[in-house]
Amino acid sequence: MVHAVWGLPKLPSGVALTTFLFDLDGTLIDSIELILRSYRHTMRTHRGDEPADDIWMAGLGTPLWVQFRRFTDDPAEIDAMVATYRAYNLAHHDELVRPYDGIVEAVRALRERGRPLGLVTSKMRSGAIRGLVRASLEDAFDVVVGADEVTHPKPHPEPVRLALERLHRPATGAVFIGDSRHDIECGRAAGVKTAAALWGPFDRSHLEDLAPDYWLERPADLSLLAVDD
Template sequence: MTKITTLLFDLDGTLINTNELIISSFLHTLDHYFPQSYKREDVYPFMGPTLHETFSSIDEERTEEMVARYRAFNIDNHDALVTEFDGVFETIRTLKENNFKMAIVSTKMRDTVIKGLKLTNLYQFFDVIVGLDDVTHPKPHPEPLQKALEALGSKPEEAIMIGDNYHDIDGGKNAGTLTAGVAWSIKGKEFLQTFHPDFMLDTMPELLDIVKVGAAEK
């Protein structure tokens, strides 16, 4: 196998725990338009696709105002509801110290990505961020991954795309990278395994073994 030099990370549900923020944002928005029609589990399928994809499938005529309502609530409640997953900071710091090239590839807007990274003190480790507003086609289209790889000077075969949703796994496959799912995905480990990622992480520090960072360096 080609030596792995590059790691592409999804953000929400992978590095930072935005599940409560996202669920609350969806329920706040949907309850305004369709009172008492949606429960928590009803919005799980909406986590991953872009907001425009989700809201246009619900009410095409009011998509823009629904997106605006969602984002306003999301920003207002961001810092109170976002936390980091166990082992993420230490793992990312170790990868950086070992000179791995790393990027965030997200379907969120760039400013919101940066907000989450700064809140969890991860911003310092990422030189490249590809957000929704940086591309024409979001994941699982290969464009966001290709843009990140180009900015990092990396080849697809040297990279792993790590994420909590099928958009990440399929996006990696479409771009020619290896892929890794995370078992702490709100959709469940079994769901992700149906998309056949090359690796499945039960904890974030397991990534260090995959990319051959020695035990002494952990």
């Protein structure tokens, strides 16, 4: 099987993809089992049952308070559910989280080529740093943008725009790599190229209608985006 980057769009003459922004969960780290266990535990604790995993997965890539708003509009209950989720998640994080095969090498290869790197996540900044440490990537990114640093989280363009601002880089020549619909929508709204990471929890059919600029089948395909113009 050939692992390729599908649908290479032409950038303006003299412009190459030079700035790489990444999502965290489902893109750099495989944390899906931890996420679902945390969700199930929270729903059992607060509601006495476990709604289908698909309900939670549909909102993957958005902050916890947005997710729990699906189940209640009571701010106090949302805060309590978020606290329960985070406590369970923190207690089991290092046991259940690992980097995807090949992603550490792929990210470090981009860094060695001098590409500015940013992390754009719907996690709180502290949780994002812990995930990077678990993947041994805590020193790989020039900037980290967490959900607690923006007013409007993904799929709003603000997180990507803030990352570019901190990197002092324009949208032209930037690409946002993520696994979820919220990542693709966020990147497109911010005016950057988008790349769908198919090694995460979602397959091509889940993202097809959004028509991301690139389809990445495996982390090694990132090197194909880093060619100089």
